[in-house]
Amino acid sequence: MRPPTLxxxxxxxxxMAWRRRALSPLNVSDLVTSAESRREFLxxxxxxxxxSPKPHQLLINDMLAAGLETNGVLIPRQAGKTKTLTIIALGRCALRERxxxxxxxTTQATKTFEIFxxxxxxxxxxxxxxEDSRPFKSYRGKGSQHVRFPNGSRFSAKSPKGSSFRASSYDLVWLDEGGEASPEQAVDLRAAIYSTFDTRPDAQLxxxxxxxxxxxxxxxxxxxEDEGNGVVRYAFPEDVTADELAAWEPTEEFPYGRVKELTLAMHPGxxxxxxxxxxxxxxxxxxKERFAVEYGGIFVRAKEPSTPRRGTTPARTSLPRCPPTSHWESCRPSPAALPLSSPRGATRTARPTGTCSTTARAQRGWPRPWPSSPAAMT
Known part of the structure; x- marks a missing residue:
């Protein structure tokens, strides 16, 4: 099939025929296309x-056209990710008012403004x-780079921190290089961004x-990973083994190496x-090892806690110190612990109060016989 015109x-x-030619992602959520979503993309x-847009660019557009609030796109280097999201953002700005x-x-603010x-x-x-015939106006002011449209829409670059988004309302927020964000940065950005969606019914992250x-x-x-999110995930399978990642193609030393095969199966670029x-x-x-992350889409798993070497003694866990002698006095029963008579003649005993442990009470001779009277407790 020859590439179709716009x-x-x-x-x-x-x-649909052109989109079907896209390389199948490892995971993809529901896809939706409409005359409006196609018109905006084009x-x-x-x-x-x-x-002539690429087939997988249409696929990403249709994933976002499903309208889910949170969306993730995992795609290897040099696969047209930045171009695709820029096309979608500009098309929506041009055809949607305000x-x-x-x-x-997420790496750094200077990189954001440079890339924008x-x-x-x-x-x-x-x-x-x-400049006079452009259907937009571009602004290059340091730290405030943005593009504005006659209908009031705006596409702007922001610093990678929550305070850059607060006190505004957004219809679309695009966080690039999400795999580089720290957990603290992720919490900060999400806390700020989601609140900007409250007055925008179709807002998306x-x-x-x-x-x-x-x-x-x-x-x-x-x-x-969230099943309720929109997803396009181009990556190696999660069950790929270290032997398969050891070599580009099978060799005598690494007979199971097949990185080339895996790459061809998932790289839309x-x-x-x-x-x-x-x-x-x-x-x-x-x-080398970083290839599986940058191109294979494999998130590194946390390492298991190391175990002591054979012949070494594990560090002994320190035990709590025994309470001082004065503390034992709190273990003595109160007068309320005397035998009580129930209406039916049965006898029940109130549990003694105190803060010392069961082991400590046993060491002190607990349980002891209850005293016959309150006076006997002194």
Missing amino acids: DQLQRQTTW EGCRLLGVS YNVGMTI ETTVIDELELVWPD VVTGTAGTFRKGQLLFEAL ISSGLTTIEKVAKRFVAL
């Missing part, structure tokens, strides 16, 4: 000068060199990136022509 992709049959393509989009890269200028503003101005070096409290990993398997093979040599 006008042809407006038809649902053509759109408008974003026109603004950026993209004449649509507010904020994006940030090069991948959004520079690309737009290259396609629309005449999109977390994108490659895998991270931990799982618990990981921003991108948790977005991908290769299948769509954005990069080549030869280039990715060089990354495998350069990155």
Whole structure:
């Protein structure tokens, strides 16, 4: 099938046929397409000068068109992730009134503003060199880079901290490099961002990136693992073994190595022509163990607690000190602990009060016979 034009992709049959050519993700949530969602995506393509979007870019758009509030996109390097989300954001801003989009890269603020200028503003101005005829206005002020549209919509770069989003309302927030966020940063961003959605009925959070070096409290990993979220996950299978990751292809030393096979099965950038398997093979040599994270989408599991070596004695757990002698006095029964007569003639005994342990009471001779009278207790 030849790549369809933007006008042809407006038809649902053509759109669906082209989307089916996308490499199948490891996990993907429900996909939805409508005339409106297609029109917005194609408008974003026109603004950026993209004449032939890739099939997996349509798939990501349709995952977000399902309208779920929280969404995760795990995709390897050089697969068109940034371009795809930029197309979606610009298309929505162009066709939805007062649509507010904020994006940030969790690594650092300077990187966010740099990437926004090069991948959004520079690309737009290259396609629309005449400032007077542009269907938008771009602003490059340091720390306030953004693009504004005549309908009041705005696409802006933000610092990767919660305070950058507070006191505003957003329709779409895009957190890139979510696999690099610390647990504390994840908590800070989520606490600030979700509250900005309260007055926006169709607001969405999109977390994108490659895998991270931990799982618990990981921003991108948790977005991908929640069954109620929208997900597109291009990654190696979770049950991949160390033997399979040991070599690019089987060798005498590593007969089970098959990283090339695994990569071809899950890298949409290769299948769509954005990069080549030869280039990715060089990354495998350069990155070594890190390749499974950056390109394979494998989040590193936490290490198990180490066990003592054979022949060594485990450290003894310190025991609590025995209470002082004066403390034992609190173990003496109160007058209320005397035998009590029930209406039916049966005898029951109130439990003695005190704070010392059962072991300590046994060492002191507990239980003792109850005294015959309160006076006998002194």
